Amino acid sequence: MFEVARSVWAEPRPASAPGPGWRDWALAGIVAVAAIVETALRTDLPAPVLSAAVTVGLAPVLLWRRVRPLLMVAIGFGVCALAPLLTGDELDLNTLVFVLFLPYALYRWGSGREAVFGSAIILGHLVLSTATGGLTLGEAAGGLFLLSATVALGAAMRYRARARLRELEGAKLLERERLARDLHDTVAHHVSAMAIRAQAGLATMGSSPDAAADALRVIEAEASRTLAEMRTMVRALRRDQPAELAPSPGIAELTRLADHGDLPAVEVHLAGDLGDIPPAIGAAVYRLAQESITNARRHARHATRVEVHVLADDTSVHLRVSDDGDTATAGAAGYGLVGMIERADLLGGTCAAGPNPGRGWTVTAVLPRTGSGT
Structure with missing residues (x-):
């Protein structure tokens, strides 16, 4: 019980309480x-003019009930408690009834300490009104029920808002993990291609200048694609710019990975019913294949073919x-395999992933067609 009380006392205010808006002004006017x-x-009112003046004067508390909930509760219920001294009877x-907005706002937007102090003010008003005869026990019980509700x-x-916020934050973290993984996969793939082309250009620079020039052109194209994809993902990670993300590549785009111009040559074979596969599954298959090809180009020595x-x-x-x-050097995949x-x-x-019985390295993956894991 002590732990519960301490947690309530230490409860912070929500991060962002909205200030007065046009709806609040309209409510106060109504x-x-x-x-x-x-x-x-x-x-039948004992002092109608004074009662109207007090009620109209209290209406502005609705404007700041979210940003200053405890102060508005103190003003609202304090005035209601002191008004009988002026009117000679309860208002x-x-x-x-609009004062019920104040305890709602107190528990919705106030801190734990503000809720405790505000509850004491509200209960004090009820006790005082009952003790002075302004409310009967039945009316006090009904008022207490309404306040509790x-x-x-x-x-x-x-x-509920807190749970929703946690859900959104979890979704953001998951999406950032996916973007980070996509960034690694994409950049590693293009950088590996650039490194291979650079090595080829250096090897043929003396004997075949045209081949070296072709390698430089390929490196330029790969670098441009890498920069474009990095800018897209950076925009997605930043909050002050629209993402403008293109659709994630899927199984249909796997043929882009096929490459017969360099060693190891990449061959892509698709079979089965590839229709109606969820985008998340298609994107995962594409990224897994891309990362596997990147690892093969990095680590598979003397490889001539990737299937x-x-x-x-x-x-x-x-x-x-x-x-x-060569199997002996194919397994150093770093963070990619993880x-x-x-x-x-x-x-x-x-x-x-693991070595083949004779020669080479194989990566296998099985994903549910329905994407039930998501």
């Missing part, structure tokens, strides 16, 4: 007009990427 109309129509205007609603909305096979059946999408390089395993796991699938 309250003021309703108070004037009610006092004009009723003949009996039905319009005063209002407070419960405010607290429920507060924690990419994708087969889709009724329940799963199967990916197999294998090369024919990211591949994490990506597959996020989607409810599996990913594994």
